[in-house]
Amino acid sequence: MKILDRYIARQILGVTLIGVMALSALLLLGNLFKELRPLLLDSGAPTSIVVEFIFQVIPFSLMFSIPWGFLTAVLLVYGRLAADNELTSMRMAGQSLLRLSAPAIVIACILSAFCYWVNIDITPKAKQAITEIIVKAAAIDPKGLLNEGQAITKFDDQEIYIDKRQGDTIYGMHVYQHDDATGKSKAMHAKKVDVDFDDQEKILHFILHNTFVEMSQPNGKSQVMLVERMPWMIRVNQIKSRKIRANRFTNDEIHEALETPGYLNERQKLEFETELPRRASFSMACIVFALIGVPLAISARRRDTSTGFVLGIIIAALYFVALVFADLSRKTPGPLPYILLWTPNIIGFAVAWYLHRKALNRG
Numbered sequence: 001m002k003i004l005d006r007y008i009a010r011q012i013l014g015v016t017l018i019g020v021m022a023l024s025a026l027l028l029l030g031n032l033f034k035e036l037r038p039l040l041l042d043s044g045a046p047t048s049i050v051v052e053f054i055f056q057v058i059p060f061s062l063m064f065s066i067p068w069g070f071l072t073a074v075l076l077v078y079g080r081l082a083a084d085n086e087l088t089s090m091r092m093a094g095q096s097l098l099r100l101s102a103p104a105i106v107i108a109c110i111l112s113a114f115c116y117w118v119n120i121d122i123t124p125k126a127k128q129a130i131t132e133i134i135v136k137a138a139a140i141d142p143k144g145l146l147n148e149g150q151a152i153t154k155f156d157d158q159e160i161y162i163d164k165r166q167g168d169t170i171y172g173m174h175v176y177q178h179d180d181a182t183g184k185s186k187a188m189h190a191k192k193v194d195v196d197f198d199d200q201e202k203i204l205h206f207i208l209h210n211t212f213v214e215m216s217q218p219n220g221k222s223q224v225m226l227v228e229r230m231p232w233m234i235r236v237n238q239i240k241s242r243k244i245r246a247n248r249f250t251n252d253e254i255h256e257a258l259e260t261p262g263y264l265n266e267r268q269k270l271e272f273e274t275e276l277p278r279r280a281s282f283s284m285a286c287i288v289f290a291l292i293g294v295p296l297a298i299s300a301r302r303r304d305t306s307t308g309f310v311l312g313i314i315i316a317a318l319y320f321v322a323l324v325f326a327d328l329s330r331k332t333p334g335p336l337p338y339i340l341l342w343t344p345n346i347i348g349f350a351v352a353w354y355l356h357r358k359a360l361n362r363g
Contacts, residue, residue, distance in 0.1 A: 004090065009103040011077045012070075016107075019069025020062070027061035028054060053133050060126040062118050067285035068316045070111055074104050074293035082298045097359055101294040108290035116283035120251040128248045142204050142236050143197055146170065168195045173208070175232075183218030190230075206232040244268055246275035267331070274330040274337045281341045282323060288345055289315070291352030295359040319344055 081090075090100055145152055148170075152160040163172030170193040177186040190208035197204050208230040216222045244264070249257060254272050257263050264272060292315060322344040329337045 004095070005103045008077065008081070008100070009107060012073050012104060012107055015073035015076055016066075016070045016111075019072045020065045021069075023065035023068050024058060024061045027065060028057050049133055049136065053130065056126045056129040056133065059118060059122045060130070063115060063123050063282070064320070066111055066115055066118075067289055068313075070108065070286050071289035071293050071316050072313075074290055075297045078104070078294050078297035097295070097298075097356065101290070104290040104294055105287070108286040111286040112283050115286060116280065119279040119283055124248050124250045124253075131243070131248070142234070143168070143195060146195065169193070170195060173206075185216045187214045187216075188212070188230075188232075202236045204234040204236055206234075208232055246272045249275075251276065251279070270333060270337075271330060274341065277338055277341050278327060278330070281326075281345055284345045285316075285319060288319070288348035288352070292348060292355060295352070295355035298359050299355065319348065322347070 146160070146162060146165060148162040148165045150161075152162070158175060158177040160176075161174040162170055163174075164170070171191070173188075173190045173193045175186075175188040175190075177188075179185070188208065188211055190211040192209040194207040194209075195204070209228070211227045211230045212224070213227055213230075214222055214224050244257075246254060246268075249272070254275060258269065258272055296315075323341075326337075326340040326343055329340045
């Protein structure tokens with residue numbers, strides 16, 4: 001590697017490291033506040049669970065913080081080189097724009113390969129471990145999970161929504177249950193619920209008052225009833241920590257699940273099949289960001305380093321939002337999900353080609 005390559009690469013790696021650490025810390029705090037705060041405050045979960053949770057969230061956050069931090073580094077480094085006329089001197093010495101982009105592109109390829117490994121192996125294991133940690137913390141006192149204003153999905157095959165909670169009394173609770181095996185579903189809407197937890201048996205007891213119950217059959221028929229007082233319970237020690245969701249399976253486990261007859265229903269099979277290209281597409285972010293970031297930073301030519309950070313936030317946000325919308329198409333059978341999952345990368349390469357042409361024309 002030439003001195004020029006080492007000079008640029010050293011700066012990119014240094015800024016990328018700082019960016020990844022900062023963004024990972026933000027994502028860590030966000031997940032810690034969202035997932036464990038209720039358990040720590042309401043259930044008194046030990047600090048050992050927090051430490052274990054942090055170690056599992058770090059690899060999960062890398063799938064976002066590495067591309068974002070790398071893009072910010074490319075914009076800042078090449079923007080400073082352009083503002084200080086260092087790139088102009090390099091190009092006058094006979095170095096082409098593509099040649100000057102080589103250090104960023106090589107680093108991007110290495111980071112993309114690392115992100116792919118994280119996406120197919122580390123992140124699924126981390127997500128599964130996080131679920132197991134939350135289940136472990138919930139076993140101390142699962143009432144800490146019953147928070148108002150959010151969907152509660154930690155309990156198997158059901159979602160719980162709470163309008164308002166005061167101590168051990170809930171005002172307005174909505175429970176939705178669905179059995180994928182039989183196709184039956186059940187919805188319960190209670191005006192008032194009394195909650196108690198049996199620590200010995202690890203059972204969460206509910207007394208539902210004035211409950212509207214609707215049970216639906218696979219053939220479309222439904223039965224509706226109004227129950228004045230209705231007991232209900234959840235056995236916390238029987239909560240499954242391993243749910244059949246593609247994002248919690250490694251690539252090898254996905255292939256095994258797809259090859260096992262009867263393990264997945266049609267909806268789950270579609271989700272598992274499209275998870276493989278989704279991970280591959282998501283891992284290309286660093287390469288796309290390198291190709292876009294270099295000419296964009298050169299075109300900006302500003303000394304204000306905050307410009308690169310702002311541009312990094314905007315570009316990465318648009319890219320990730322596009323991937324999220326593409327991810328929603330995975331419920332649709334046919335080739336459409338596979339096309340849409342790669343669309344953000346295709347658009348990114350097209351934008352990079354346009355920006356490179358524009359930068360070359362400006363000389």
